[in-house]
Amino acid sequence: MENILFILTYIAVSASAISGALEARKNEMDIVGAMTIAFVTAFGGGTIRDLLLGRTPIFWVVDPLFSIVTFFVAFITFYRFNNFPTHLLNVPDAIGLSVFSILGATYAMQLNLSGIVAILMGVITGIFGGVLRDLLCNRVPNVFRHSTELYATCSFIGTGIFILLIWLQINPFIASVVGGFVILSLRLLSVQFKITLPKP
Amino acid sequence: MENILFILTYIAVSASAISGALEARKNEMDIVGAMTIAFVTAFGGGTIRDLLLGRTPIFWVVDPLFSIVTFFVAFITFYRFNNFPTHLLNVPDAIGLSVFSILGATYAMQLNLSGIVAILMGVITGIFGGVLRDLLCNRVPNVFRHSTELYATCSFIGTGIFILLIWLQINPFIASVVGGFVILSLRLLSVQFKITLPKP
Amino acid sequence: MENILFILTYIAVSASAISGALEARKNEMDIVGAMTIAFVTAFGGGTIRDLLLGRTPIFWVVDPLFSIVTFFVAFITFYRFNNFPTHLLNVPDAIGLSVFSILGATYAMQLNLSGIVAILMGVITGIFGGVLRDLLCNRVPNVFRHSTELYATCSFIGTGIFILLIWLQINPFIASVVGGFVILSLRLLSVQFKITLPKP
Numbered sequence: 001m002e003n004i005l006f007i008l009t010y011i012a013v014s015a016s017a018i019s020g021a022l023e024a025r026k027n028e029m030d031i032v033g034a035m036t037i038a039f040v041t042a043f044g045g046g047t048i049r050d051l052l053l054g055r056t057p058i059f060w061v062v063d064p065l066f067s068i069v070t071f072f073v074a075f076i077t078f079y080r081f082n083n084f085p086t087h088l089l090n091v092p093d094a095i096g097l098s099v100f101s102i103l104g105a106t107y108a109m110q111l112n113l114s115g116i117v118a119i120l121m122g123v124i125t126g127i128f129g130g131v132l133r134d135l136l137c138n139r140v141p142n143v144f145r146h147s148t149e150l151y152a153t154c155s156f157i158g159t160g161i162f163i164l165l166i167w168l169q170i171n172p173f174i175a176s177v178v179g180g181f182v183i184l185s186l187r188l189l190s191v192q193f194k195i196t197l198p199k200p
Numbered sequence: 201m202e203n204i205l206f207i208l209t210y211i212a213v214s215a216s217a218i219s220g221a222l223e224a225r226k227n228e229m230d231i232v233g234a235m236t237i238a239f240v241t242a243f244g245g246g247t248i249r250d251l252l253l254g255r256t257p258i259f260w261v262v263d264p265l266f267s268i269v270t271f272f273v274a275f276i277t278f279y280r281f282n283n284f285p286t287h288l289l290n291v292p293d294a295i296g297l298s299v300f301s302i303l304g305a306t307y308a309m310q311l312n313l314s315g316i317v318a319i320l321m322g323v324i325t326g327i328f329g330g331v332l333r334d335l336l337c338n339r340v341p342n343v344f345r346h347s348t349e350l351y352a353t354c355s356f357i358g359t360g361i362f363i364l365l366i367w368l369q370i371n372p373f374i375a376s377v378v379g380g381f382v383i384l385s386l387r388l389l390s391v392q393f394k395i396t397l398p399k400p
Numbered sequence: 401m402e403n404i405l406f407i408l409t410y411i412a413v414s415a416s417a418i419s420g421a422l423e424a425r426k427n428e429m430d431i432v433g434a435m436t437i438a439f440v441t442a443f444g445g446g447t448i449r450d451l452l453l454g455r456t457p458i459f460w461v462v463d464p465l466f467s468i469v470t471f472f473v474a475f476i477t478f479y480r481f482n483n484f485p486t487h488l489l490n491v492p493d494a495i496g497l498s499v500f501s502i503l504g505a506t507y508a509m510q511l512n513l514s515g516i517v518a519i520l521m522g523v524i525t526g527i528f529g530g531v532l533r534d535l536l537c538n539r540v541p542n543v544f545r546h547s548t549e550l551y552a553t554c555s556f557i558g559t560g561i562f563i564l565l566i567w568l569q570i571n572p573f574i575a576s577v578v579g580g581f582v583i584l585s586l587r588l589l590s591v592q593f594k595i596t597l598p599k600p
Contacts, residue, residue: 024544030597032552033544047452052247054256056454057511061521064514079600111257114264121261131336136531138540140338144224144233152232197230200279252447254456311457314464321461331536340538344424344433352432397430400479 012096122159158183212296238274322359358383412496558583
C-alpha cells in the first residue's frame with residue numbers, strides 16, 4: 001500500500017517537473033529557471049499547505065529525495081525533450097491532482113480541523129503548484145481562466161466525497177481510494193469533453 | 201465591544217471578497233478564480249502577518265466561518281452582480297484597512313516586538329490582500345502605483361498613532377479607536393480629494 | 401569577525417534596497433512601492449528560507465534595525481538618486497549573493513538537514529529577494545532568463561564547495577570564507593565576461 005502511494009507520488013512529481021521545465025523553456029528561461037519552475041510546480045501546493053498548517057520544516061526540506069528527482073527530471077526535460085507531446089502529461093497530472101488533494105485533506109484532518117478547511121487544504125495542495133508556476137511565468141494562472149477545463153472543481157468534489165465518507169465512519173483507506181478515483185476520472189472526463197464552469 | 205469588532209471584520213471581509221470577485225470577472229476568470237481571488241484579497245494580509253510572526257495554524261484555518269462567508273459572497277458577486285458600482289466599496293474597504301491594520305499591530309505587540317515592526321505588521325495586514333490579488337491578476341499592485349490615492353500611508357500614520365498612544369499608557373481600547381478612526385478618515389479624505397504621494 | 405559579517409550584511413542590504421527602489425521608480429511606483437520593493441529585495445530570500453525551515457518569528461521581525469536601514473536607504477534612493485549608475489551595484493550585490501548564500505546554508509546545517517537541502521537553502525536565500533522583486537514589478541524573474549549572466553549558479557557552486565569543506569571537517573570559518581569567495585568571484589567574472597548558461 002505504502003509502495004503504491006510512493007510510486008503514484010513520484011509519477012505525479014515527475015509530471016509536474018516536466019510541465020514546469022517545458023513552461024520555462026517556452027518563456028526563454030535557462031536551466032536555473034527550468035529547475036526552479038519544475039520544483040515550484042511539483043511542491044508549491046504542498047509547501048503552502050504546510051506553511052498554513054504550521055508543519056515545518058516543510059516535507060521536501062526533510063526528505064532530499066524529492067529535490068534530487070525533481071532536478072534530475074527538469075534537467076533531462078530542459079536539454080533533451082524537444083517537441084514533447086504535452087497531452088501525454090494529462091494522465092500523470094490528473095494522478096497528481098488526485099493524490100495531492102487527498103493527502104492535503106488527510107493532513108488537515110490529522111489536526112482535527114473542520115471539514116470545509118480540510119477540503120480547502122486538499123484543493124490548495126492540488127492546484128497551487130500550477131498557480132505559482134504561472135505567477136513565475138508572469139501570466140494569469142491557467143486554473144483560474146474560464147476557458148480551462150474543470151481542475152480545482154474535480155479536487156473540490158472528490159475531496160468533499162472523501163471527507164463525507166470519513167465522517168460516515170467508512171474505512172479511511174477505502175474513502176481515499178473512492179475520493180481519489182472521483183478526482184482522477186472527473187479530471188480526465190473534463191479534458192476529454194472540454195467541460196468548463198458556467199460563466200456569469 | 202467584541203460584537204462591534206465582529207461586525208466590522210465581516211463588513212471588511214465582504215468588501216474584500218466583492219472586490220476580489222469583481223476583479224476576477226474582469227480578468228476572464230471562472231468561479232474558481234473568483235473564489236480564490238476573493239479569499240486572497242480578504243485574508244492574504246493576515247495570512248502573511250501570521251506566517252511572519254509564526255502564529256500557526258493560520259486564523260482562517262482554525263475558524264471555518266471566514267471561508268464560508270467569503271465563498272458565499274464571492275459566488276453571489278460573480279454570478280449576480282452585473283455593473284456593480286465599485287465606488288460603493290470605498291467605505292467598507294476603508295473600514296477593512298482600519299480594522300486589519302490595528303489588529304495586525306496589536307498581534308505584534310502581544311509578542312513584545314518593537315514599535316516599528318508592530319507598525320509594519322499593521323501595514324502588511326492592511327495592504328497585502330490587495331497586493332496578492334493584483335499579483336494573481338498579473339499586474340503591478342495598485343497600492344504601489346504613484347497614481348493611487350494614499351492607502352498604505354493611512355495605515356502607517358494611524359497605526360503609528362495607535363502605537364504612540366499605547367506607549368503613552370493610554371487605554372488600549374481608546375488607542376485602537378483613535379488609530380482606527382485616523383486610518384478610516386485619512387483614507388476617505390484621500391479618495392475624495394485624490395491625494396497622492398509626492399513623486400521623486 | 402562578527403563585525404565584518406555585520407558590515408558585509410548591511411552593505412548587501414543597502415545594495416538590495418537601492419536596486420529595489422530604483423526598480424520601483426522605473427515602474428512608476430510611489431514611495432510606498434519603493435520601500436516595499438526595497439524591503440522585499442533585501443529580505444525576501446531570507447524570509448522564504450526561515451518560513452521553510454520554521455524559524456519564526458522571522459529575523460527582521462525580531463531585529464528592527466534591518467527595517468530602519470532599508471526604509472532609510474529606499475527613501476533616499478527614491479527621492480534623491482537620479483540617473484544612478486546601476487553598474488556600481490554589481491560588487492555590493494555580489495557580496496550580498498555571497499553572504500546570504502553561505503548564511504542560508506549554515507542555518508540549514510544547524511538543523512542537521514542534508515547537504516543538498518543546505519545548498520538549496522543557500523541558493524534560495526541568495527536569489528529569492530530578486531525573484532520576489534521581479535514578481536511585484538510584474539515581469540519574468542531576471543535570474544531565470546537565459547540572457548542573464550550566471551547568478552544562482554555561482555551561489556550553487558560556492559555553497560556546494562562550502563558544504564563539501566564542512567563535510568571534510570575543515571574549520572567552518574575557513575569553509576565560509578572559501579565558499580563565499582568562490583561565489584563572489586564567479587559572479588563578478590560572469591558579469592565581466594557575460595557568461596550565461598548553455599541553451600537547450
